Amino acid sequence: MKDLVESCLYNWLGYGNVNGDIWFIGTEEGGAEIWRNQTLTLEESLHLRKDYSISMNFKEVWEEKYKISLETFKGPNVWRYMAAFSLSMEDEEVNTKAIRNYVFLDKKLGQASSNHFLCELLPLPKKSKNDIAPYQNIWPSIIDYYKEVLNRRFDLIRNTVIENQNIKLVIAYESMLVEKILDYFGEQHELI
Numbered sequence: 001m002k003d004l005v006e007s008c009l010y011n012w013l014g015y016g017n018v019n020g021d022i023w024f025i026g027t028e029e030g031g032a033e034i035w036r037n038q039t040l041t042l043e044e045s046l047h048l049r050k051d052y053s054i055s056m057n058f059k060e061v062w063e064e065k066y067k068i069s070l071e072t073f074k075g076p077n078v079w080r081y082m083a084a085f086s087l088s089m090e091d092e093e094v095n096t097k098a099i100r101n102y103v104f105l106d107k108k109l110g111q112a113s114s115n116h117f118l119c120e121l122l123p124l125p126k127k128s129k130n131d132i133a134p135y136q137n138i139w140p141s142i143i144d145y146y147k148e149v150l151n152r153r154f155d156l157i158r159n160t161v162i163e164n165q166n167i168k169l170v171i172a173y174e175s176m177l178v179e180k181i182l183d184y185f186g187e188q189h190e191l192i
Contacts, residue, residue: 002138004046005124009149010156012052014119015061015110019164021089022116024082025157025172031125033066040066042134045125054160058110058118070104078173079103085171086116121153121177146176154180 033040040048048065062068073079083102086109087094103109110118122145124135132142139145154177161167172178 001043004043004050005135005138007050008046008052009123010152011054012049012056012123013054013157013160014117015056015058016114016117017112018055018117018160019166020114020116021166021168022085023119023161023167023170024078024085024116025119025121025170025174025177026078027129027174027177028120028122029125031127033062033068034125035127037066037068039068042125049123049125055112055117056110057112059107063107070107073104079109082116082118083109086114089115089169119157121157121174122149123153150176158184 030036031042031045034042034045045066048061059070062070080099080103083099084094087098087102092098108114110116126135127133130142132139132145135145139148157177161170170181172181
């Protein structure tokens, strides 16, 4: 299992267009395919993830690899906020119906041709942010996981941002990442 987990740590950043106008950066995926929808085991999900490239197609991963129809998602989630920002940046009307269509029916979220990229600071599916299970055989605590993975992941994110000059807006909703962004980019770019 350790080799499989290690093969998933630095090959993938997220979904969509890495050179898009907007980057949304969150903490880590919750693993809906494993725990909530149970279409895959953890090992099956990691086997898929080890072959991911830096950017993947959101619809393809969720519907074809994870076997979860986007149309089945109900209730609030961060994807709706991303869609609202993306629609706004495209000068489109932003309302509940437009957001729902964008994410769940038209499935424009996280596409290679989109104006955005959905990035994950950390790469492994987990039930919750502070839960290290089922990786406790590799890292005894969440702190150990962060110590090993966080800086290398940030370097990968930072280098990818630097290489893609069309990025106009980075929206980070992870406090650990915001601190790193401010430390590194603060004097070089306008920050809001």
